[in-house]
Amino acid sequence: MTASAFVFWVLATIVLGSAAVVVLSRSLINSAFALLATFAGVAGFYVLLGADFLAAVQFLVYVGGILILLVFGVMLTHRIQDLDLRAEARQLVPGLFVAAGVFALLTAVATRTPWAQGPGRELSATTADIGRAFLGKYLLPFEAASILLLVALIGAALIVRKREDA
Amino acid sequence: MNLEPGLAHYLVVSAALFALGLLGLITRRNAVQALMGVELMLNSANINLVAFNRFGTGGIDGQVFGTFVIVVAAAEVAVALALVLTLYRARRTPNLDAATSLRG
Amino acid sequence: MDALLESLARSLPEVIVCLGLLLVVVLDAAGGSARRAIPSLSILTLLLALGAAFRDGGAPVATWSGMLAADPLSTLLRSLVLLGALLVLLAFDLGRSRELKGLGLGEFHALVLAVTFACLLLAGANDLVMVYLALEMVSIPSYVLVAYLKRDPRSNEAALKYLLFGAASSGAMLYGLSFVYGLAGTTSIPGVSAALAGGLPAASTFGLWLSALLVFAGFGFKVAAVPFHFWCPDAYEGAPTPVAAFLSVVPKTAGFAVMLRFCYEALSLQRGGPLALVEIVDWPQVLMWISVATMTLGNVAALTQTNMKRLLAYSSIAHAGYVMMGVVAMSEDGGRGVLVYLFTYVLMNLGAFGVVAAIHGADGTFDLRDYAGLHRRQPLLALAMAVFLLSLMGLPPFVGFFGKFYVFAAVIAHGPEYYWYAAVGAVNAAVAAYYYFRVMRAMVVDVEAAETPAMAVGGREALALAALAAFNLLPTLAWGRVDEWTRAAMVLLPR
Structure with missing residues (x-):
């Protein structure tokens, strides 16, 4: 097993393990910290x-921005004094079946489909190209x-602003 | 089994991540946790885009697409959390089930 | 540089709306008397953009390095988007609205312009990156618009449900788009079409199927098709009425625009003649079942509604099912049916929402039972509502008839295997007639004379509703023009 293969399997374990914690944990704080590991993975x-x-970009925006926002969301929507940040699940068993079905379907497609063959991209710096x-x-997008x-900034400020302006 | 990571390996990991995200979205009552599920789904699609770019199509399009996805996710989360905070202010709960003043 | 200038010239409506949006934001921030100019400014912006869209008549080209298609189809769809947005701003007297009283209107106009801008991009989107980005740019300001009523917690709840639904379906769509990119090796829609036309190995059919299904989840959410419709009645009920009216026409038009282009360009082959299916991915079959479910569920659910906003929400779901008939027909006539239907739908649906808003402005009620005696209290308003309802039913000589006629004709022309589909549509139209008649009957129920003070309707609203009612009849007189207009639009980008 080469070094890159080893790193891949370690990362895959981290990503999927922490994602499972995000989804299944009963504690919101644990979920938020597991999400950190997923994003990093x-x-x-x-x-x-x-x-x-x-x-x-993934590190700066997801870990530095989106995750912080989500942690704020967790903290602000629970009184800090009761440390019991529980989150309940509903219909866990049917949900598990749906998720397993989706996983099987996507895996079948992923492994059996002859994807477009191309030159691929050799490992080189991408910043200049992007x-x-x-x-x-991509100027227009x-x-x-x-x-x-x-617009998202204006909208978010509008929603949380408490006082209505006359 | 081939341990050397190729396209299929990344796609399978991404499929599992997508399924986990979907599981979170449909089973969690807490709006913040449901949002975390959505983020997992977006990340899984991004893994696909970058993996196709690396092993198949070449060029840079997949990575640029991925960057736009991250930008959109940031904008969406900002609005979503504003809504969750307002919901909490009105009802003291971030749970979706408790939000029942609309007939479903 | 020349390419950039040409792109800018062909995207003049987008540029105008974008500049108008920025100006509105600046004026709103400036505060004071500058804010009073905002409503006129946004109406002027939309008028100018509509004029620019009408003037665009150049050769079909891909602009912005292939991101947008500037062709007759996108021109017509952009005109429809702008027409819908303009009519919303003209027909609803926002300053007099009970719901919006005391809420600043600067952000409202900025958000409406932002959604309109995104819908313009979506109408021309010619690349998967643009499709995804524009779809999200429509959604995110829409969530905020639904949450606009700060005093009413239902508004916020509806927006949060709308957002979670939207995020989930766009996540699924993105996953599907990533598969399309992996299969075709490109993100450009003509490129996808060319790659699929080149013939794929049989083993990729399954993957293409699944990708198409996932992508339809995103489109289905935007046009409120079953089973992605759950957000719709809640969002319309929670949102201010002008927003509900706006969401029911403008993003829906853009959603059908992108669906039409994706289905007819990426998933079909145009070998000079009629459209043909790519490989054996029979997407019309999938869309047909979605369409049948959408119109049936929408109409059946509408039967028992007493809240007018929810009733119109379910009715708009049902109409999405009819519009889809045109897409399923997979022919130029089908595409024209979609365009005609969307055009007539803008006029009749905005009219119905306008009457609902006017009654709420006077009486503060959305309940159908409170409409009793309307024919005595405000006969002209009842008459206008009757026009809009008859048009929504699809009766001649109102414009709504033409929309139904075109899509049904296109489906029947497809061949005997679709006869039952047309029959299902006809039964649905009959069911729909029942609840539209129910609204009319409610208006003419007599109540004690003492309880029927005359209803006050603002001059501007009265004028707008009269004009809309006239628009539901006038195009019939010059239908040849509309027919010609839509015929010319169904020329897709040449390859």
């Missing part, structure tokens, strides 16, 4: 796949995404 996958820029793509081919962020 996925960033590790990106490194293995040669997507260095995306790995950095920068060029953003200001070239790049600009549109900035409008999306502006």
Whole structure:
């Protein structure tokens, strides 16, 4: 087993194990911290796949932004004094069956389908390529995404603002 | 069994991650935890995009797509948490089942 | 540089709406008297954009390095999106609305323009990246619009349910899109089409099937098709009425736009003649069952509603089922049916929502039982509502008839195997007629004369509703123009 194979299996264990904790844990705080491991593990996958820029973005936005927001959400929606941050599940058994079915279906597709054959991407720095793509081919989505962020900011502020302005 | 990670390995891990995310989404009563499930689903799709990019199509399109997905996820979570906080302020609970003033 | 300038020129409506949006945000932040200019500014923005969309008549090309398609189809769909948004801002007197009283309107206009901008992008989206991004750009401001009523906790709850549903279905769609990318090796829709036309190994059929199903989850959510419709009645009930009206027409139009392009371009082959299926992925079969379920469930659920917003929500679900008939027919006539239906649906549905808002403005009620005696209290309002309801039923000479006529004709033209499908649609139309008649009967029920003070309707609302009622009849007189317009639009991007 080569080093990269070893790293892959370690990462796969981390990602799936922590994702299972996220979903099954009864404690919200545990879920949030397990999610940290999942996001970090996925960033590790990106490194293995040669997507260095995306790995950095994953760390900065997911771990540094989205996860912090989610932890805020957990903290603010539970009184801190009762440490019992329980989260109940409903219909766990049918849910498990659905999830298992979806997994079987997706795995069958993933392993049997002859995916598009191409040259692949050799492991090389991607930042310059992505920068060029953003200001070239993907200029319109790049600009549109900035409008999306502006609108989401306005919207989130509007929703939580307590006082109504006359 | 081939231990060397190839495209199929990544796709299977991603399928498992998607299924776990779906499980969280449909079984969790807490809105924040349901959101965590959605994030797992988005991450699994991103693994697919990057893996296809690496092993199949080449170029950079898959990775750029993945970046946009992360941007969208950030915007969505910001709005979602604003809604959860407001729900909590009104009802003192982040649980979806307790939000029952609408006839289902 | 030239390519960029051409892209900008062909995307003039998008550019105008985007600039208008930014200006509204700046004016809202400036506060004071600047805010009073916002409603006029957003109406002006939409008018200018609509004018620009009408003027766009250049050759069909892919603009923005293939991200958008500037062709007659996208031009017509963009016009419909802008028309819907404009009519919402004109027909609803937001300043007089009981629901929105005391809530700032600056953000409201900014969010409406943001959704409209995203719908314009979706109408032309020609690349999977653009499809995903634009779909989310429609959804995220829509969640905020549903949550606009701060005093009413139902508004917030509805938005949260809407968001979780939307996030789940767009997550599923994204997974499907990633499979499409893996199968075709490209994200561009013409590229996907070319890759699939080149012939795939038989082993990939299953994967293509599953990808199509996952992608339909995202589209189905946007157009509120069964089984992705659960958010719809709650969101319409929780949202302010103008928002419900807006969501029921504008994003739905954009959702059908992207569905039409994806189905007719990526999943079909155009070998000069009629459309043919890619491989053996029989997506019309899937969409047909979704369509049957959608119209049946929508109509049956609408039968027992007493809240007018919920009734119109279920009715809008049912209409999505009829529109899908045009997509299922998989022909140019089917595509035209979709366009005609969407055009007529904008006029009749906004009218019905307008009357509901006017009655709420006067009496503060959405309950159908409180509509009794409307024919005495405000005969013209009752008459307008009757026009919109008859149009929604699909009776001639109202425009709603043409929408139904085109999609049914396209389905029947497809061949005998779809006769039963048309029959199901006809039975559904009859069921729908029942509950639309129920609303009409409620309006003409007599009540004690003492209980029937005349109802006050604002001048602007009255004018808008009269104009909308006229629009439900006038196009009939010049139907040839509309027919020609939609015929020209069904020319897809040349390959």
